[in-house]
Amino acid sequence: MQDMMSEPSRLHEYYELCKPRVVMLIVFTAIVGMFLAVPGLPPWGPFVWGTLGIALQAASAAAINQIIDRNIDARMARTCGRPLVTGRLTMTESIVFATVLGIGGFVMLWFLVNPLTAVLTQFTLIGYAGVYTLYLKRATPQNIVIGGAAGAAPPLLGWVAMTGEVHAHALILFAIIFIWTPPHFWALAIERRDEYAKVDIPMLPVTHGIEYTRTQVLLYTILLTLVTVMPFATAMSGWLYLVGALLLDAVFLVYAIRMKWWPRPGLPMKTFGYSIVYLMGIFTLLLVDHYVGALLG
Numbered sequence: 001m002q003d004m005m006s007e008p009s010r011l012h013e014y015y016e017l018c019k020p021r022v023v024m025l026i027v028f029t030a031i032v033g034m035f036l037a038v039p040g041l042p043p044w045g046p047f048v049w050g051t052l053g054i055a056l057q058a059a060s061a062a063a064i065n066q067i068i069d070r071n072i073d074a075r076m077a078r079t080c081g082r083p084l085v086t087g088r089l090t091m092t093e094s095i096v097f098a099t100v101l102g103i104g105g106f107v108m109l110w111f112l113v114n115p116l117t118a119v120l121t122q123f124t125l126i127g128y129a130g131v132y133t134l135y136l137k138r139a140t141p142q143n144i145v146i147g148g149a150a151g152a153a154p155p156l157l158g159w160v161a162m163t164g165e166v167h168a169h170a171l172i173l174f175a176i177i178f179i180w181t182p183p184h185f186w187a188l189a190i191e192r193r194d195e196y197a198k199v200d201i202p203m204l205p206v207t208h209g210i211e212y213t214r215t216q217v218l219l220y221t222i223l224l225t226l227v228t229v230m231p232f233a234t235a236m237s238g239w240l241y242l243v244g245a246l247l248l249d250a251v252f253l254v255y256a257i258r259m260k261w262w263p264r265p266g267l268p269m270k271t272f273g274y275s276i277v278y279l280m281g282i283f284t285l286l287l288v289d290h291y292v293g294a295l296l297g
């Protein structure tokens with residue numbers, strides 16, 4: 001009886017091990033990549049298996065990140081409630097879970113989508129769970145700039161899942177998330193500076209100070225505005241996208257400018273929160289514009 005009662009909460013622990021909210025946004029960007037890759041609707045087989053395979057590998061990567069980082073996570077307020085820290089999941093359980101998800105995702109992508117998608121997604125997993133988590137995160141304040149390449153890959157993976165090849169337009173989607181990652185993360189890191197310092201993780205506000213980080217957030221946000229014009233400039237997207245994207249960019253710029261010249265408590269977390277709404281907005285606009293454009297001929 002006791003076991004049955006605790007079953008739902010164990011499921012919840014496994015769910016938390018996957019960083020579900022991050023993975024959901026990652027999968028959404030992959031799905032948009034799939035829709036944009038083809039005229040009309042994507043073929044349903046590769047679409048379903050591609051989505052599931054990418055989701056499984058992303059969840060596996062998130063679990064491996066928590067396995068490697070359990071000692072750091074234990075010492076930060078934001079992460080000390082994670083299942084491997086509280087002991088609600090053991091190392092063995094977590095390793096088995098991450099392995100099954102990772103292999104399951106790879107096999108699914110290889111056999112039911114195409115081998116290129118499987119290999120690129122596997123590289124993405126290794127890039128995040130291996131290169132970023134094991135090495136870069138502890139080595140350099142540029143950790144999230146370089147590691148951001150893993151988080152930026154999903155729309156490209158979605159595109160390759162539909163077409164079997166890397167198209168220049170897919171690289172633009174990659175570039176948007178790649179340039180978005182520094183302002184997304186550094187806004188949060190400004191707020192959490194002392195925690196990162198305590199566990200000796202060389203995040204930019206720790207190594208170069210908060211003022212310098214604010215400048216970098218602003219510079220990357222300006223660059224992001226330019227990059228988000230590229231779908232329109234290359235005729236991948238139309239006016240609807242451009243107008244919507246520029247509005248989203250304007251709000252992001254206002255946040256970054258206020259953080260730089262008129263900082264106040266709470267603003268970094270608001271900027272971080274907005275970064276998530278922003279990315280959802282940009283990818284929703286890309287998707288809607290794709291079909292509105294097709295309808296209007």
Ligand code: HEM
Nearest residue numbers: 021022025026029078144147148151152177181185188276
């Ligand atoms: C190297 C790249 C990245 C780093 C270092 C990073 C860092 C973080 C951190 C530390 C948090 C936790 C905030 C908290 O606990 O309050 C977070 C939250 C989040 N990130 Fe990122 N992120 C990265 C890339 C991405 C990507 C590529 C996406 C999606 C496309 C994403 C989507 C999200 C979402 C949706 C949340 C909110 C999660 C929640 O509410 O629990 N991140 N990010």
Ligand SMILES: CC(C)=CCC/C(C)=C/CC/C(C)=C/COP(=O)(O)OP(=O)(O)O
Nearest residue numbers: 022054057058061062121124125128150151
């Ligand atoms: C398709 C595929 C394999 C995708 C993998 C990409 C992936 C899961 C990216 C997640 C990005 C992220 C949440 C980074 C934060 O890690 P952190 O360790 O700095 O943050 P934390 O302190 O919250 O753990």
